[in-house]
Each structure stands twice: as structure tokens, then as C-alpha cells.
Amino acid sequence: MAVTATVPSLPARRAPEVRELLAAGELLHELSHGLGGPYHMLLPGPFDANAAAFRQAFAEAGVDGRVYYAKKANKAALYSERAAVLGLGVDVASLGELRESLAAGVPGPDLVVTGPAKADVLLRVAVLQGALVAVDALDELERVTGAAAELGRIARVLLRRLPPAQPHSRFGLDDEELAAALRRCADGPVELEGFSFHLSGYDLAARADLAGELVRLCRHARTLGLRADRISIGGGFPVDYAHGDDWRRFTEAQRPEHYHAGKTFSGGFYPYHSPVAGADALRAILAAVPAGESEPLAALLRGVGVTVLVEPGRALLDQAGCTVFRIQGVKERDGYAILTVDGSSLSLSEQWFESEFLPDPVLVPRAPSPHGSYEACVGAATCLESDMLTWRRVPFPHRPAVGDLLVYLNTAGYQMDSNESPFHELPLPPKVVVEPASPDSFARPRWRLDRHS
């Protein structure tokens, strides 16, 4: 292992709460020992703060807005429970997500059901619970109105717009389908509450432009006697994982030789730094003038009395969790080490999208060790050559040793559990809710297991 770094580092941005946790290394080691394997830590504080920031952005813009947590970003019960307590809605796309949200205490009318070609049983429960359904296709509109008729209820729907700028998207209704859907909505038993979209990518102007179009659609639908008083602009609010300077230095310096086995990634990398992220991205969208309009989106919305729904997943989970592995093997190679940890890349999903989760994991040594610079990549405790958590040679400030912990920061949004399986009969890492020490209660952080079944 080299003593001076020949590879660039990418430190992860960390909220004060996360910094405190890392400083309390003893707790992390205790949990690793007690749980006997890797685990995920969930932090309610940052989730609450992110939700408050989104609400603040709506308030500042004078726009009536509602925040729905996109549940697919993490399976834990904690975040749905926080959503229930805070009065947020939840965006669900399966019967399981719907059931978990209701069990966490989120009222049915605060759910929005998204996803393509939803199962009949999901539509039926959605109608019975008074949930809002984002309709993705004409036949689905038939099925949801059919369910409502049979149940003697009125289905609450949004019509999902196929993004004109993403014509190959498999989601949403095109112009012709929208026109047919509007005619169908006039016949009941269905209430057209408005329109929706969810864009892939992180382009803010594209979101403002399409929101402008949805406002025009609301105006048109009202001329047909339909309610149309809300639009959902989906999720995709970027997360700022690393400081701008660090990200710039890293991207300029990194080369294929810095990755174990010269690994390259056809999937490219997430933009780990975003100058405008989270609630600030919502601010920017509301302040933008949509194509074909002469006023900012916020003013357009106020003018016609349209409510905005947002469905952030990743952005609500910013800083709200991390993942802890224990090093169980260290092998020296050509100037760097291959670490083997007690879990697999199934608990760090980015590898499964031909990409890598780039922010440096943090080394929490078991015992004090001399400072230096030691490069290492990180492999899994499985028999697959390709199962690496980090192909990149990360420069660590201490020599990694068996028994040390590696903490991947900011993994709550999609990284932790979207791909987990008990491969090799390795148990799934448990989720531990950690609340920081507070001067008026306990001197140490407290923990409990998450309630996800």
C-alpha cells in the first residue's frame, strides 16, 4: 500500500448529525458486534428537515403545495412513519407499498398511486381508500372507473402526461390519448383532479416547461366541466453528495487506472455534486418561466388556483441514512489493498446499474492506527469476481485492518435495499434507527430496530 496517495478522493458531504455518529465510533462497533453483520442506520432528523425545507420552498413562493414521499426509494418503515407524523403524503406503486404506508399511519386520501398498468387489486384498494391514482393508460382508466362503479365510489385520478421531450418513455398518455381520457372522465364515476408527470434526469427547466403545459391542460379540462385543480411534477430533485470543489477535483483527476482491474462503467456516474439540489431545485422550478409563458410558474399556479404535488424520494432521504460494513479480510496487491467486507454490493445498489456509488466510504478503525495514505478497493463476501462494493482505489487516512468498519454515507436513497436479496444465504442487513444524543435526555445516541416487516 502506498504511503502517499496516487488516486483522488471524493469525501462525502455530511450533516452535523452524521458527523456526530461517526465520532461515536464505539456505538458503530457495538452494533456491528451485536447484530453480527452489516447494517443500515436510519436517521429521522435529516428526513424531517428535508420535508420542512420542501414545504418552506412552497410557502416562500406563495404556492399551495403538497409533498409526497416516494416510497420506492427505501423499504424502511421509519420514513413512512415520519411522513404520517409530519402530514406528508406517500407515493406508492404496489400493494405492498400501499399496505406499509397505511400501517405506518398515512391516511388513504394522502396516498398517490403511480406506476404503469397497475394491478386490479391495487386499483380496487386505492379506490376504497380514497387514494389519488395517477392513470398511465386508457385501459387503466377503464379499469379504475370500472372498479369505482362496482364499489359505488368515485375514483380520484390524475392523468399522467407522456413527456413530449421524452417521446420514447413508456409512461404516460400522448395528446390523442389525453383527449380521449378527458372525454371519458366527463362520464364518471371518476373525479379528474388534474395531471401528472415524472421525468427521468435532473433538468429543472424541462420540469418547469412541462408544469406550464399541465397548467394549460387544467384550464382546458375545466372548460369541459372537470375539476382539474392540481398537478404533480413527480420527483427527480437532485441530491448533493459532495462539495463542488471536491467533485471538480475528483472528476478532473480520476482515470480507469484508479479502478481495480481497470474497471470502467458503461452506465456513467450520478452527478454527485449538484449546485442546486433538493428543496432549492423546487424553488428554481417555481421561479422559472415555462416555455410559451410570460410569468414564472409560481405566478401561473396562483393565477389559476392550481396546487402542486411533488414526489421526492432520493431528496427527502438526503443524509437520512448510512450503511456499515466490517472489514473481514485485507489482501495486498500491486500497491493497494483489496478489502473484503461482511456483506455484498446488493446492499449498495449502484453497482447493479453499471455504475458505482462514488463518495468515499469512511474508515472507522477498531483501534488507533498511524496516519498515512493507504489505497484500497472493497469487495464482497461472495464468490462472484464481479461483486465489488467499490472498484475504485479509495485513499484512506489509516491502514485498513480486519475488524475496522467501513461506513458508506448517504445511502438511504435507493442504495441500501432496492437490490437486496439473501444471496449466499447471507442475512439481509437489519435497519437500525438511530437518534442522536440530546442534552435533555440521553448522553449517548439511542437505537432501535426499524419496524419494517
Ligand SMILES: *Cc1c(COP(=O)(O)O)cnc(C)c1O
Ligand atoms: C421514482 C419516482 C419518484 C421519485 O423519484 P426520485 O428521483 O427519488 O425523487 C417520484 N414519482 C414517480 C412517479 C416515480 O416513479
